[in-house]
Amino acid sequence: MTFGENLKSFGISGTRVFGDSITAGFNASRADLTWPALFAGALDGFPIRNHAIPGTVLQGSRFADGKPRSNNGVSRYVQSLLDQPRRDAILILYGYNDARYTAAPETMNVGGFVRDYSRILKALIAGGHHERIAIGSPPYIPDAGFSIGSAGFTGQTRDGFEAYVEAVKNLAQRFSIFYAPVYERMKALGDGTLASPDITHPNDAGHRMIFEAFRDAERQ
Helix, strand or coil: CEHHHHHHHHCCCEEEEEECHHHHCCCCCCHHHCHHHHHHHHHCCCCEEECCCCCCCCCCCECCCCCECCCCHHHHHHHHHCCCCCCEEEEEECCHHHHHCCCCCCCCCHHHHHHHHHHHHHHHHHCCCHHHEEEECCCCCCHHHHHCCCCCCCCCCHHHHHHHHHHHHHHHHHHCCEEECHHHHHHHCCCCCCECCCCCCECHHHHHHHHHHHHCCEEC
C-alpha cells in the first residue's frame, strides 16, 4: 500500500510539511504547483500547514561559527508538528542543506543528522502519528549546484551528498515508516532536468516529481 492509499484509508485532517526552501515552494511558477499543494490537492489534504523555512537544516549541530543554524528542524519540530493533536499527514523533506554544508565536518555531518532526525521521528511516533508520516530523501542537486551557494554551502561531492540520501532511507527502514525516494526519482531523469535556472531549486516538473514520490511512498 502506498502512502497516498494509506492516508485515504485512515483519513486526514490536513497536510503538514516540514523542511527548507524547496518545501516552502521556491521556484514553482505558481503556488498551486508547489509539491505540498499538489499533494494536498491529490489527497484531499487541505488545509496545508507549511512549516518550511528557507535556508534551514535539520540538525542542531554547530556550524563553523560555533553556533547551530537558526530555525533548525530539531529545535522547532515540537511547536511545528506536535503543538496539538491532529490527524494531519506529516511529510518531512529535510537533508538538502545539511548535505550541502561542508564548512564544519567535525560537527555538521551525517552522524548528527541521523541523531537529530531519530529524535524527531521517535517523538512523532510516540505521539501517535506513525501511520501518517512519510520522509523523503533530499532532492537531487545537479553537479553544477555543488559550486553554488552561500558561505559554507559549496564544495560537497556526489558521494558526500548521497550519504544523506542513504541515511534517510535507513531511518525509514529503522522506524518502519513511509519513504519517498525523491532523490532517486529526480536523478533518474538526468542531471539538471528538473532544476530551475538557479540550479539549486526545482522547476515545476521537479515539484511534481517530489509530490509523486511522496504520494507513491512505500513503507520500509
